[in-house]
Amino acid sequence: MxxxxxxxxxxxxxxxxxxxxxxxxxxxxxxxxxxxxxxxxxxxxxxxxxxxxxxxxxxxxxxxxxxxxxxxxxxxxxxxxxxxxxxxxxxxxxxxxxxxxxxxxxxxSVLTDSDLVELISADDEDKQLAVAARPTLSEAVADALVAHGTENVVVAVVSNPGAVLAEPTLDLALDRFPESERVHAPLVARDALPVAVAERLVAMVSERLQGELVRRHSLPLDLATDLILDGRERATLGLVNDSSPPERVEDLVRSLANGGRLTSSIVVRAACIGDVTFVETALAVLAKVPVDNAGRLVHDSGRRGLDALADKAGIGPRDRVVLRAAVETVDETELGDGPADRQRFAETVIERVLTRFDTDEMGVSDEDVMYLIKKLEGYVAARPDVASV
Structure with a gap:
């Protein structure tokens, strides 16, 4: 031994x-x-x-x-x-x-938040990126990284699902890199965003990311509606860049429905600005019927088909009345081929719908009236004859 x-x-x-x-x-x-x-x-x-x-x-x-x-x-x-x-x-x-x-x-794990914040403040990008890759980041550490880090570091932080990001930290990221899609995209993809931050992002991001914002986050109804319907209007007029081909209406509608964003109010508002293609597709998806069948029911001369379809789609009685009036107005209004014709068509439909109803128990809701009035004012203000005055 x-x-x-x-x-x-x-x-x-x-x-x-x-x-x-x-x-x-x-x-x-x-x-x-x-x-x-x-x-x-x-x-x-x-x-x-x-x-x-x-x-x-x-x-x-x-x-x-x-x-x-x-x-x-x-x-x-x-x-x-x-x-x-x-x-x-x-x-x-x-x-x-x-x-x-x-x-x-x-x-x-031995390093404390204070240790990490001190190390971050030394402005060494490689070390900041290493900290940003930790499985979890406290609010204080994430804030220090966003305050001191380069764009690469901020992208890493907002892409980290384990990072606790307070609203001021998110605002700071947008303040520092307002035009960076590399920062915007992972922010949009996060599980949750404060409403105020989501609203800021709307004005900064591309149309593609605006769609993701609507699907993933609870934006205010008016803002969500504008993003959905304005995007549809641009696609209809061929104003979307070739690099961002317009989304098929059915794909858009199904993604909204899957995210719980396809509401009765959005369907009614779409009808009131004359976007019947969106209405037909939305009712088809909500009622679980083929889109072609929905199109025939929407334009049924007696409107019974529209009522039955809307009922099956979960559209309430009050909204069904407005929906019927909007579709009737659309069917009675001639649509031209140019962008100005499309805009004037939407103006006409809104005006006729608003004049048919008071804001009573079976009319257009106060919220939808205000939305449509603002929409109408926007159309009018954008007309060349008005803008040049």
């Missing part, structure tokens, strides 16, 4: 006095890097006794200030997931060059 004492042996890869002795004898950088990996694995396993833990800690402290970058990199990679590392060692590694600090900044 060997005469070695148990404390001088390596048992199952645990650090012992033998490892410390290897370091004391002037081990090569490769050997020191190997010791770093061995100690790190033992710390991560969390099975060290009190004496072994103290010895491992002493070894780690020495390796954390090793002159060779290779050794420090090996140590940082090995201890990135351990919770037994002393705080001072964690800070030393985090303040090291980026290649050493990165694994520690990405995963190390």
């Amino acid at each position: 060997s005469g070695s004492k148990p404390s001088d042996r390596q048992s199952g890869g645990l650090p012992t006095a033998e490892l410390a002795a290897r370091l004391a004898k002037g081990a090569t950088p490769d050997a020191r890097a190997e010791v770093a990996a061995t100690v790190g694995k033992a710390l991560e396993a969390g099975a060290l006794g009190a004496g072994e833990l103290q010895l491992a800690t002493d070894i780690v402290r020495r390796l954390a200030i090793d002159v060779e970058r290779q050794v420090r990199e090996s140590l940082a990679a090995a201890v990135r997931r351990t919770s037994d590392l002393p705080h001072d060692v964690a800070i030393a590694l985090a303040r090291d060059i980026a290649s050493v600090a990165r694994p520690v900044l990405e995963e190390f």
Whole structure:
């Protein structure tokens, strides 16, 4: 049997006095890097006794200030997931060059929010990106990253589902990068956004992202309606860029329905500005009937088909009355071919619908009246003969 004492042996890869002795004898950088990996694995396993833990800690402290970058990199990679590392060692590694600090900044639970905020303020993009990649980011850390980080860093933060983003932090991201679709897109894709932030995004993002905003977030009804119907109007007039082909109406309607955004009010408002294609498709999807059948029912001369279809689609009695009047008005109004004709057509339909009803129990709701009046005012103000006055 060997005469070695148990404390001088390596048992199952645990650090012992033998490892410390290897370091004391002037081990090569490769050997020191190997010791770093061995100690790190033992710390991560969390099975060290009190004496072994103290010895491992002493070894780690020495390796954390090793002159060779290779050794420090090996140590940082090995201890990135351990919770037994002393705080001072964690800070030393985090303040090291980026290649050493990165694994520690990405995963190390020993670092506090205060530590991370201080490190972020040093304006090192590589380190900021490492922090932004952590599984979770507190409100304070996320705010510091957005305040100090480059566009790449802010994109990483708003793309991180584990980041807690307060409304002021979101506003700051938009203030700093108002024209960056790289920032806008992951914001739109987040599970939840404050309404005020979503409203700001509406004016900043592309038409494609506006559609995503409507589908994913609870925008105010008037704003959501404008985005949906104005987008449809642009598509109808061929005003959408070739790089953003207009979405098929049925795809749009189904995506709205799947997101719970296809409301009775939006259907009624679409009818009131003359977008019957949207109305037919929406009623078909809500009533679960083929679109062709819905089109025939909508334009049934006796309007019984429209009433039955709207009822099956879940449109209430009050809204059905307005819907019927709007469709009748559309059928009675001639639509020209040009953009100005389409705009004038919408004006005419709104005017006729509004004059047919008072805002009583079976008429247009107060909210829808206000929406249609604002819509009408917008159409009139945009007319060349009015705009030039």
